[in-house]
Amino acid sequence: xxxxxxxxxxxxxxxxxxxxxxxxxxxxxxxxxxxxxxxxxxxxxxxxxxxxxxxxxxxxxxxxxxxxxxxxxxxxxxxxxxxxxxxxxxxxxxxxxxxxxxxxxxxxxxxxxxxxxxxxxxxxxxxxxxxxxxxxxxxxxxxxxxxxxxxxxxx
Amino acid sequence: xxxxxxxxxxxxxxxxxxxxxxxxxxxxxxxxxxxxxxxxxxxxxxxxxxxxxxxxxxxxxxxxxxxxxxxxxxxxxxxxxxxxxxxxxxxxxxxxxxxxxxxxxxxxxxxxxxxxxxxxxxxxxxxxxxxxxxxxxxxxxxxxxxxxxxxxxxxxxxxxxxxxxxxxxxxxxxxxxxxxxxxxxxxxxxxxxxxxxxxxxxxxxxxxxxxxxxxxxxxxxxxxxxxxxxxxxxxxxxxxxxxxxxxxxxxxxxxxxxxxxxxxxxxxxxxxxxxx
Numbered sequence: 001x002x003x004x005x006x007x008x009x010x011x012x013x014x015x016x017x018x019x020x021x022x023x024x025x026x027x028x029x030x031x032x033x034x035x036x037x038x039x040x041x042x043x044x045x046x047x048x049x050x051x052x053x054x055x056x057x058x059x060x061x062x063x064x065x066x067x068x069x070x071x072x073x074x075x076x077x078x079x080x081x082x083x084x085x086x087x088x089x090x091x092x093x094x095x096x097x098x099x100x101x102x103x104x105x106x107x108x109x110x111x112x113x114x115x116x117x118x119x120x121x122x123x124x125x126x127x128x129x130x131x132x133x134x135x136x137x138x139x140x141x142x143x144x145x146x147x148x149x150x151x152x153x154x155x
Numbered sequence: 156x157x158x159x160x161x162x163x164x165x166x167x168x169x170x171x172x173x174x175x176x177x178x179x180x181x182x183x184x185x186x187x188x189x190x191x192x193x194x195x196x197x198x199x200x201x202x203x204x205x206x207x208x209x210x211x212x213x214x215x216x217x218x219x220x221x222x223x224x225x226x227x228x229x230x231x232x233x234x235x236x237x238x239x240x241x242x243x244x245x246x247x248x249x250x251x252x253x254x255x256x257x258x259x260x261x262x263x264x265x266x267x268x269x270x271x272x273x274x275x276x277x278x279x280x281x282x283x284x285x286x287x288x289x290x291x292x293x294x295x296x297x298x299x300x301x302x303x304x305x306x307x308x309x310x311x312x313x314x315x316x317x318x319x320x321x322x323x324x325x326x327x328x329x330x331x332x333x334x335x336x337x338x339x340x341x342x343x344x345x346x347x348x349x350x351x352x353x354x355x356x357x358x359x360x361x362x363x364x365x366x367x368x369x370x371x372x373x374x375x376x377x378x379x380x381x382x383x384x385x386x387x388x389x390x391x392x393x394x395x396x397x398x399x400x401x402x403x404x405x406x407x408x409x410x411x412x413x414x415x416x417x418x419x420x421x422x423x424x425x426x427x428x429x430x431x
Contacts, residue, residue: 105221
């Protein structure tokens with residue numbers, strides 16, 4: 001019985017560690033989607049020149065955090081809503097000003113802005129990937145170790 | 156007709172008879188002027204600022220200024236409903252060529268109206284078994300485009316294939332079994348490619364202005380296509396004095412009345428400018 005409870009505690013603790021590490025994956029996925037969208041809208045503005053709303057509606061079925069915000073702000077005219085414990089206030093503002101600016105000027109100005117944003121986003125993405133690589137296994141390991149300590153304590 | 160982009164004016168416009176509104180002028184810092192067919196109403200409590208005018212443009216362009224920039228450069232945007240909105244503001248030039256217009260300061264919203272059968276009087280002079288090359292002229296805002304629209308509807312019932320050169324999207328709502336259109340396309344391209352691609356027997360073109368416009372018409376007539384066109388001119392002498400006008404291209408000239416009512420025929424001239 002004690003062994004079973006100990007193993008259960010170990011699993012739960014590892015899972016909690018995994019749960020806390022998830023924010024790094026969410027951040028990485030968010031910036032990955034942001035980079036992909038930025039690249040797609042660049043092509044759209046350079047060549048197809050469809051309206052922003054009709055272009056963005058093609059992402060309507062995407063449930064990812066970035067696309068959800070994109071549709072909320074551009075189509076539904078809501079505010080950016082990024083989770084405070086995952087994203088900083090500056091990142092929230094960055095997305096807000098990005099979404100407010102796209103579509104509001106001529107092709108050249110838009111492309112200049114999107115090229116500048118691309119470089120900044122690459123930085124964000126690299127940073128979030130490094131964080132994920134470093135912190136995700138760490139959280140899981142800590143969770144497992146705490147579970148192991150509890151397991152030993154139970155025994 | 157969707158006038159959602161003028162949300163600030165919704166209440167005011169609903170109290171007016173929208174079917175009589177022909178033009179809404181919005182100027183930064185000044186009261187909005189609504190022009191009905193026979194009077195002008197000044198909305199003293201409706202004054203737009205810079206941001207509100209920009210907001211209107213953002214709304215019309217569906218937050219996609221880049222997609223509409225080619226039209227903005229020409230000083231207008233057209234809504235999905237075919238409402239033409241003239242714009243003015245700060246022109247941005249690069250290497251001597253206009254790049255865009257920014258900081259919009261004035262808008263001229265032109266509400267299109269269909270006046271059914273307004274081309275009834277012209278039609279027998281234009282179409283009598285075959286079509287005469289015709290030029291309809293009047294001062295601005297006297298119904299040339301409205302008359303053209305009605306003519307297209309009437310010509311659609313004949314067995315001629317009609318090609319409409321619609322530079323500004325004003326004929327978006329005009330369709331028919333014999334009607335083909337190039338929309339939002341400059342005249343030079345439309346004449347060159349449209350005639351080749353669609354082999355029309357009649358070409359309809361609104362507002363001849365530049366040398367190129369007149370040349371396109373001349374080339375088309377010389378290639379055997381019939382033309383019905385419009386241009387700005389108050390009198391027949393103004394047409395004759397136009398820099399790029401050439402006698403012999405058109406066989407009929409139609410002068411619209413300058414009175415309050417739009418699309419009213421005043422005089423018809425033959426190819427030698429004699430009144431018929």
